[in-house]
Amino acid sequence: MTFEVTILGCSSASPSYHRHPSAQVLNIFERFFLIDCGEGTQMQMERYKVKSQRINRIFISHLHGDHYLGLMGLLSTMHLQGRTKEMSIYGPKELKEIINIQLKYSQTILRFPIIYHDTNPDKRDVIFEDEQLSIETIILNHRIPCTGFLFKEKKKPRKLIKEMVEKYAIPIEFLHKLKDGEDYHQGNKIIKNEELTVAGNPARSYAYCSDTLYDERILESITGVNLLYHESTFMNDLIGRANETFHTTSKQAGIIAKKANAKKLLIGHFSARYKDLNPLLLEAQEEFLETRLSVEGETFRVE
């Protein structure tokens, strides 16, 4: 089952070297989620053949322009292209006011409804849940209210061992309990679940953490995550600047991935001062080998 993220923008606030501000599309089982929507996101979608009509949920981390200024244009284009399907937007409560004032002055009534889901920057919340996945906020530590997002597959059911199920003649109506891990009682005898099933595929997860100071409190959200996207605005020689601006260095991103016991780290949100990003990669890899650089247009699988 597909679980992958495509980077549309990986620059910090001032775009440079043809990098664009933050935006990425997460594809989980062919459901598409847009995470942040910096200026130019709709053009990046066109460039990388992301079908905007397939996006029904948009997640905005915070109200610095490089994370949301592409939203108004994207919504307008969806409107002009005839979208009628409702759009859910998860983000700071003030976002609605920013969108509405612009719709008002352009005298636009969108053909599709927007459902706003206000995020609470001070509390971990499950903001979406269905049978396949859950989405939680991550409390970040930035200059203005800011949340990350954790996308998790639901725990997979255990797989039946067909021969054993037949051997003990387990009734069909009990099979879903077996998949949930229950033991089977046959008269006085207990048949342990492990004898009848094996573990299902592990549930995968993706965490988006941008923008934030290095802050170990995020570990409670991201420990064990399969793919951690973490901002890495500066190299560690500029840790003073990182602290001042509530950002993270590459070294710190590597440390947090290691402490979180993440499977893989993807760094992004690069400062305009870096033309060559390899030194940032190497610095993070010294702490956490399984680090990758965000590259616009590239897709990273969550495994």
Place this chain on the structure above:
Amino acid sequence: MTFEVTILGCSSASPSYHRHPSAQVLNIFERFFLIDCGEGTQMQMERYKVKSQRINRIFISHLHGDHYLGLMGLLSTMHLQGRTKEMSIYGPKELKEIINIQLKYSQTILRFPIIYHDTNPDKRDVIFEDEQLSIETIILNHRIPCTGFLFKEKKKPRKLIKEMVEKYAIPIEFLHKLKDGEDYHQGNKIIKNEELTVAGNPARSYAYCSDTLYDERILESITGVNLLYHESTFMNDLIGRANETFHTTSKQAGIIAKKANAKKLLIGHFSARYKDLNPLLLEAQEEFLETRLSVEGETFRVE
């Protein structure tokens, strides 16, 4: 003296085929004016090596997103790059509210002052004037309040014919009057100005007309203009759609250039439906031969 416009964006509301929404930079005597600022303008400036720090006046025609959504990001980047020099913005009065609400929620206090100059969509106004040039609004006819902009060099002084000035021994203190076209009185004799001077270089002008219905009332603003930028959203087979949406067809743009006795026509604001723009060019050229297509990154001289 330089007088030229560089196209940064020439698409209408939905960007497509890698065309960007409206934005252009006018260079008059090495003074740089930004006209409209669609989403992605700051990235287009980077691409085409336009130095944003040199821009001190920005002109916004109206509050449809494809004409101003790049403004907030551009101002933010100027701020982050340390700009302190004041910026003048000419546009609809509601623009200030849109900018201010976004500054408020991003908790940003710009390092440079913005001077807002509200445009009046119902009245031709001189909105800027100095010794070199004047800038006037043009009343356009769009779905929401919208103005074009007319940039005019000041009338050039007449040039002295050195030998004649010496022959009649015209006093130095009278020479500026000669340049202004006055005759010279020598005793009872009148020496006609034409004997002493020749016409100065003609004053050049550039008119920006986007977005608008075909409307001959603009002729009072643009007659005799050297370079007319006029929107040309559709081909004439979609004239019904053009009328509905308050836009112009290529044929109509050609007709208005002809009626205005313009020297040259530059068409732009192309609908996303046209991959190949040559048919729009040919249609306009049937009415007005001196037509050019807007091409992003290309510079057109006002001659």
